[in-house]
Amino acid sequence: AAPAATTDTSSSSATTAPAASGDEAASGDEAAKPYIPVISKGFQHQFWQAVKSGSEQAAADFNVDITFEGPESEAMVDKQYEMLQAAIAKNPAAICFAAVDSQAMIPLLEEAQTKGIPVIGFDSGVDSDIPLATAATDNIAAAALAADKMAELIGESGKVAVLVHDQTSRTGIDRRDGFVNEIEAKYPDIEIVNLDYGGGDQLKSTDLAKAVIQANPDLKGYFGANEGSIIGVLNAVNELGKEGEIVVIGYDSGKQQIDAIKGGVEAGAITQNPVGIGYKCVEAAVKAINGETLDKVIDTGFFWYDATNIDSDEIKPLLYE
Amino acid sequence: MATQTGETAATSKRSFLRADAAQKLLAFSALIIIFIFFSLASPFFRTPDNVSSILVATAVNGVLALGVTFVIITAGIDLSVGTVMTLSAVMTGVAVTNRGLPIPVGIIVGLLTGTTAGLISGLMIARMKIPPFIATLGMMMIARGLSLVISDVKPIYFNDTPVFREIMMGSVVGALIPGLSVPNAVFILFGAALVAAFILGKTVLGRYAVAIGSNEEATRLSGVNVANWLTAVYALGGAFSGLAGVMIASRLNSAQPALGIGYELEAIAAVVIGGTSLSGGEGTILGTVIGALIISTLTNGLRILSVPQEWQMVITGVIVVLAVYIDIIRRRGK
Amino acid sequence: MATQTGETAATSKRSFLRADAAQKLLAFSALIIIFIFFSLASPFFRTPDNVSSILVATAVNGVLALGVTFVIITAGIDLSVGTVMTLSAVMTGVAVTNRGLPIPVGIIVGLLTGTTAGLISGLMIARMKIPPFIATLGMMMIARGLSLVISDVKPIYFNDTPVFREIMMGSVVGALIPGLSVPNAVFILFGAALVAAFILGKTVLGRYAVAIGSNEEATRLSGVNVANWLTAVYALGGAFSGLAGVMIASRLNSAQPALGIGYELEAIAAVVIGGTSLSGGEGTILGTVIGALIISTLTNGLRILSVPQEWQMVITGVIVVLAVYIDIIRRRGK
Amino acid sequence: MSDYLVKMQGIDKSFPGVRALDEARFDLRTGEVHALVGENGAGKSTLMKILSGIYRMDAGQIILKDNEVEIPSPRAAQDLGISMIHQEINLMNHLTLAQNVYIGREPRGVVRFMLDENKLNAQTKELFASMRLNLDPRTKAADLTVAKQQMVEIAKALSFNSQVLIMDEPTAALTEAEIDELFRIIRELRNKGVGIVYISHRLEELKQISDRITVMRDGRTIDTVDAQTCSIDQIISMMVGRTIFEAAPEIPEKPSQDIALEVRNLNRGDVIRDVSFQLKKGEILGFAGLMGAGRTEVARAVFGADPVDSGEFFVNGELVQIKSPKDAVAHGIGYLSEDRKRYGLALGMDVEENIALAGFSKFLGRLGTVNQTAIRDTATHYVDTLQIKTPSVEQRVRNLSGGNQQKVVIGKWLTADTEILIFDEPTRGIDVGAKSEIYHLLNDLAQQGKSIIMISSELPEILRMSHRIVVMCEGRITGELSSADATQEEIMRYATQRRVLVSANGEPTNDQGIEQNGVG
Ligand SMILES: Nc1ncnc2c1ncn2[C@@H]1O[C@H](COP(=O)(O)OP(=O)(O)OP(=O)(O)O)[C@@H](O)[C@H]1O
Ligand SMILES: Nc1ncnc2c1ncn2[C@@H]1O[C@H](COP(=O)(O)OP(=O)(O)OP(=O)(O)O)[C@@H](O)[C@H]1O
Numbered sequence A: 001a002a003p004a005a006t007t008d009t010s011s012s013s014a015t016t017a018p019a020a021s022g023d024e025a026a027s028g029d030e031a032a033k034p035y036i037p038v039i040s041k042g043f044q045h046q047f048w049q050a051v052k053s054g055s056e057q058a059a060a061d062f063n064v065d066i067t068f069e070g071p072e073s074e075a076m077v078d079k080q081y082e083m084l085q086a087a088i089a090k091n092p093a094a095i096c097f098a099a100v101d102s103q104a105m106i107p108l109l110e111e112a113q114t115k116g117i118p119v120i121g122f123d124s125g126v127d128s129d130i131p132l133a134t135a136a137t138d139n140i141a142a143a144a145l146a147a148d149k150m151a152e153l154i155g156e157s158g159k160v161a162v163l164v165h166d167q168t169s170r171t172g173i174d175r176r177d178g179f180v181n182e183i184e185a186k187y188p189d190i191e192i193v194n195l196d197y198g199g200g201d202q203l204k205s206t207d208l209a210k211a212v213i214q215a216n217p218d219l220k221g222y223f224g225a226n227e228g229s230i231i232g233v234l235n236a237v238n239e240l241g242k243e244g245e246i247v248v249i250g251y252d253s254g255k256q257q258i259d260a261i262k263g264g265v266e267a268g269a270i271t272q273n274p275v276g277i278g279y280k281c282v283e284a285a286v287k288a289i290n291g292e293t294l295d296k297v298i299d300t301g302f303f304w305y306d307a308t309n310i311d312s313d314e315i316k317p318l319l320y321e
Numbered sequence B, C: 001m002a003t004q005t006g007e008t009a010a011t012s013k014r015s016f017l018r019a020d021a022a023q024k025l026l027a028f029s030a031l032i033i034i035f036i037f038f039s040l041a042s043p044f045f046r047t048p049d050n051v052s053s054i055l056v057a058t059a060v061n062g063v064l065a066l067g068v069t070f071v072i073i074t075a076g077i078d079l080s081v082g083t084v085m086t087l088s089a090v091m092t093g094v095a096v097t098n099r100g101l102p103i104p105v106g107i108i109v110g111l112l113t114g115t116t117a118g119l120i121s122g123l124m125i126a127r128m129k130i131p132p133f134i135a136t137l138g139m140m141m142i143a144r145g146l147s148l149v150i151s152d153v154k155p156i157y158f159n160d161t162p163v164f165r166e167i168m169m170g171s172v173v174g175a176l177i178p179g180l181s182v183p184n185a186v187f188i189l190f191g192a193a194l195v196a197a198f199i200l201g202k203t204v205l206g207r208y209a210v211a212i213g214s215n216e217e218a219t220r221l222s223g224v225n226v227a228n229w230l231t232a233v234y235a236l237g238g239a240f241s242g243l244a245g246v247m248i249a250s251r252l253n254s255a256q257p258a259l260g261i262g263y264e265l266e267a268i269a270a271v272v273i274g275g276t277s278l279s280g281g282e283g284t285i286l287g288t289v290i291g292a293l294i295i296s297t298l299t300n301g302l303r304i305l306s307v308p309q310e311w312q313m314v315i316t317g318v319i320v321v322l323a324v325y326i327d328i329i330r331r332r333g334k
Numbered sequence D: 001m002s003d004y005l006v007k008m009q010g011i012d013k014s015f016p017g018v019r020a021l022d023e024a025r026f027d028l029r030t031g032e033v034h035a036l037v038g039e040n041g042a043g044k045s046t047l048m049k050i051l052s053g054i055y056r057m058d059a060g061q062i063i064l065k066d067n068e069v070e071i072p073s074p075r076a077a078q079d080l081g082i083s084m085i086h087q088e089i090n091l092m093n094h095l096t097l098a099q100n101v102y103i104g105r106e107p108r109g110v111v112r113f114m115l116d117e118n119k120l121n122a123q124t125k126e127l128f129a130s131m132r133l134n135l136d137p138r139t140k141a142a143d144l145t146v147a148k149q150q151m152v153e154i155a156k157a158l159s160f161n162s163q164v165l166i167m168d169e170p171t172a173a174l175t176e177a178e179i180d181e182l183f184r185i186i187r188e189l190r191n192k193g194v195g196i197v198y199i200s201h202r203l204e205e206l207k208q209i210s211d212r213i214t215v216m217r218d219g220r221t222i223d224t225v226d227a228q229t230c231s232i233d234q235i236i237s238m239m240v241g242r243t244i245f246e247a248a249p250e251i252p253e254k255p256s257q258d259i260a261l262e263v264r265n266l267n268r269g270d271v272i273r274d275v276s277f278q279l280k281k282g283e284i285l286g287f288a289g290l291m292g293a294g295r296t297e298v299a300r301a302v303f304g305a306d307p308v309d310s311g312e313f314f315v316n317g318e319l320v321q322i323k324s325p326k327d328a329v330a331h332g333i334g335y336l337s338e339d340r341k342r343y344g345l346a347l348g349m350d351v352e353e354n355i356a357l358a359g360f361s362k363f364l365g366r367l368g369t370v371n372q373t374a375i376r377d378t379a380t381h382y383v384d385t386l387q388i389k390t391p392s393v394e395q396r397v398r399n400l401s402g403g404n405q406q407k408v409v410i411g412k413w414l415t416a417d418t419e420i421l422i423f424d425e426p427t428r429g430i431d432v433g434a435k436s437e438i439y440h441l442l443n444d445l446a447q448q449g450k451s452i453i454m455i456s457s458e459l460p461e462i463l464r465m466s467h468r469i470v471v472m473c474e475g476r477i478t479g480e481l482s483s484a485d486a487t488q489e490e491i492m493r494y495a496t497q498r499r500v501l502v503s504a505n506g507e508p509t510n511d512q513g514i515e516q517n518g519v520g
């Protein structure tokens, strides 16, 4: 299920000047490999684990060393700041970075630039030109697609509820806004009755979604904006015996969601290409090390999937269990 | 003089009983008031299904709070309950799904994991004399890290064992008495509460927990092996976390390795709202159950009313303080 | 007999000094050992830039921990420092960015926000007699909700006032002595620590904080207005949280309204690792600073070594417990 | 062949900075009451704590019935038949009396871990009955007065049916009637062959109850003497290592007629009922009464420590508001509590910090900074004048002996420069030498024009020290006597003038009593 990629053997050590000298004492015989820290926005969610596996895949393919880390929640802006700072201190060959805040990290990116460390963005961009390229999903457009699908499936009228993982993270905001704005703009007969935040905690999301469904017996649809949220919605629907009565639309994948879609409990979901995001950003970093010029935007794409295409060759590689 | 003493003792007895009744009434009445308020505010709140939802939502936090009650009665604290719960869930997942062991074995593995973690905290506290706050803070971090390590940062699903999910969400009662399909979760919570009340009220462990919380030094001077009993209390608390771990795994049909942070404060809040004093020596299981119910009723009700979540935080904060304040005023009156 | 007493007095005085020195040496030596270990393990660790990073990374938690030190010395606890910090940052952002007030006014607004929150916690604790754990747990939730409400759940950036960022990351020293460009953050931390040490050691507030922690009732019966002083201590703690709020806002060039959860435990851990007893009555500022340095050095070092994050949690948990244990053994010896 | 039940030899014990025991020795025969006396800090409690497994000795030997034994824990001591009543009350306030007495030895139910509460209560009731102690086993310990708590402690120690029973100042908090009862129990036990160690500072008790007396000084055993043949003066000189100047009844000089403090119609629930009295400048006003008469409650009320229902306070003739201890101190009133550990001292702090605590404003520079040198000088001054036995002013108060802790509290109030001092049981648990020092001190203070209220349960002390004596019973003032015509019998008559008795015997009621001995 790894994304297709050509093994670029010419990518290795010659041009890794900044890292080479200091690196020897630290990592001994592996010092020859360029080192690329991947600073993510999280590490506990399955989505990030899929990104991680993609980046590891690329590391193997291009013969570089990577480390993957991210704060425990996307609220922890300062923790990510320190992670990025520590990464820069290690004088890496390049850095892959997904910012939890679009501005707060800019000074560090400037520092990296001064030190001649190329930066590749992934997942979400920063308000700066420094990243040579950004491999990302257009979350707003993706959530809008979810809204269109929702409207289609409920007949363009009725009540829907939205459960988002949190209210301050970029992905949370973009997916919420993408969905809500699309509904408000295009479907006047659809009413969004509840917009809640479950913190990505599956148990809390479950109890929360249950309360919302209880309070709205005529609810027609439920959108969950990330894996943890949709698991909550699915559990709630299941515990209340409302399977098939509510159109459930999700985001990302994961075993539970895949099973629900196959079983007809969930209508379908938006998937990004997490493995591809991880792969592409490391690939771009390697290219930057080698002095190649890069396209500013690497669109890794997003896709609607449901029971009909879930096993297709196009979708299957994008999903993780 | 003889008469006077007899009199004083009797008076104190009576006022003691009265205060006790008042306490239960009071915590209960706070719950009732909240319940009535939401019932009036929304017709959807008071449906049997929603009431059942509230009870189910109380189950995990309630069971964690039961364990914490014992610890707090000894004048200790346990910050590790949430992540130990998660570690137990993960271990159950490893046993049932990865190793294919029978479900009862998986449950025992979960309970043992929690108990062991509690035992280690207890040993740090009782033997190494590390303050409970620090020992359990360390255990919190360790259990959290281990959950991720053991699960390889992936949820472990119980898809091969569909019956596992029935532990919480099935309804044994519903099978026996059709129409009364109360989920097992509710019975597990109340069953665990009964066991806890029995241990606290009728066994040596409960007695020594109160004694240690009341005056640890005096208890030691009375020849009680305080270190051992204190360790046992933390192990018992850990066992409840282990049970909560099995429960949450069953509820979510998976062991989610990143859960658990913040659960400790919610459990402690339930205990304290229930009238257990953080300085130790007193506390009731009934109070804790009511405290946990107050929290989950509040959360559910505010959701039903669609109160914005940032305001929900503020309201919950205010009510936690108020609930404790009312209890304090009551005691002062006494 | 007089001679003997004199003699003993002298001995004890000396051994007292020795023990005191040993304590400082010991906390310090834990830090040194960690530092040496990482220096040997990675050449990137001991670069001046990274050492400066560590110091800067200590700044926010260190300042929070300073405030918590006073509270813990009174045998209290403050769980709200993290979210009060965030609320202060948000208020500074509102003042500077939304209202366009001058930066110094923004700083004062931040400090006052923190102080007010601390004052309210203090009043709940000292006047309403709500246990510190609950009062500050309530304040934690309230401040968290208010941060989101006030900021409208969006970060507030300081882009119109580029100099705001210089508060932390600029280098006044660097401007004066070229080549020594230590960021201001480091000086703010040590400046705040000096102020804290002065307040603790040389002023009435510090003395009464220790006395209250040692025996609150005896202090009250000595004619000290315990309620007022206790309130003042929480307000002082809040002021340090306010300062930390300004610092984190400057550091991130933005007020991030969802930050702050978990900071309270890290601050408390720094205080306790630094040798301050959770049962009150004793504690040093130097210890707290060293405790905060130990935590940030550990975090930084483990990252530099690219230890997997889940193992970082486990290792940090173990070291927090060990650091406190070493302190306990030392005291036992003494 | 055990003539001796216990023999302790060459016992050494050091605490940091203190050599508490220096080759101390002690022995106990079966069926004897062996008193252990010595100044505060002589090492009595430490020696007995070693015997009861609380401290480990550094060196030495304990022989129990011809066998050398190790006593590593209280539990081990209990198993060897040794139990101890501690100087401090050690009850679990949240537990009932029965639960307290049998803690660690609860009767079990059918299953081993289950408790049999009924059996527990029955057992305790029996035990109390054997001591003629009329208490409900189901009362919570917190609801008892100190005296009753002490009786429960004694009951607990007895319940072990030990071979060796150590009593560390058991009578310090007891009334005369309770002391008589205790002595009856002790004699009974002695006749059964139990060996009893009896620590007390009330030397007059020793002749009544003990067979032999061992005197300790500075951690060493000075001598063991026969109680009947040795005079109290001899014992005292052995204790202090010098003959102390035991002034015959020190009749203090007459106070002036200015009124320093007047309390009018003070009421608080059942415990203070319409209390009014006056305190003159330079006067020592004794408050007598039985345990629980309400003297402490009155003192705390005057000091603002507890809220009152009604009442007026006049200081130097002016009506003042006293709502908190801070107000009281501001009006020059100091209160020396009867329970110094709980209410008098910050045990974890230094001697000097405790001495400074009430008079802190004296040591403040501009900017609210603390003048440490001034604190040290003052503390050193009081350590010298009060002869506080401490290795240094930087010693933690926790590590001082009980008596020396008491002196630290006195030093604190002297530092605060208060004009009106309320001493609640100032000599409780204090050795004879220190006692006489405190008496001198009280006299000196009175002569300097300070006004003193002295609450004491020791009648000889009250009679000897006071200009006037107020007697309380059940929260009322039942009588007032001048020192000239007061006798122990007279005081006891007022002290037992209970409501019930008053009406039954048709004796003067409370109000008449006050009029009869009218104030002013
Ligand atoms: N835990 C301790 N730490 C340090 N010093 C101690 C400790 N316990 C007792 N001491 C010291 O040991 C000495 C003996 O104290 P001990 O309590 O045995 O005296 P005591 O004879 O019982 O006096 P008192 O009549 O006042 O009760 C004193 O100098 C005391 O300060
Ligand atoms: N902890 C307590 N709980 C309940 N009642 C108490 C308590 N302490 C004291 N009392 C009651 O308060 C009244 C007054 O007690 P107080 O201690 O003032 O007497 P006292 O004359 O000062 O005796 P003492 O000699 O102990 O100082 C008594 O009726 C007593 O039973």
Ligand SMILES: [Mg+2]
Pocket: D044, D045, D046, D087, D168, D401, D402
């Ligand atoms: Mg003693």
Ligand SMILES: [Mg+2]
Pocket: D292, D295, D296, D297, D338, D424
């Ligand atoms: Mg009294």
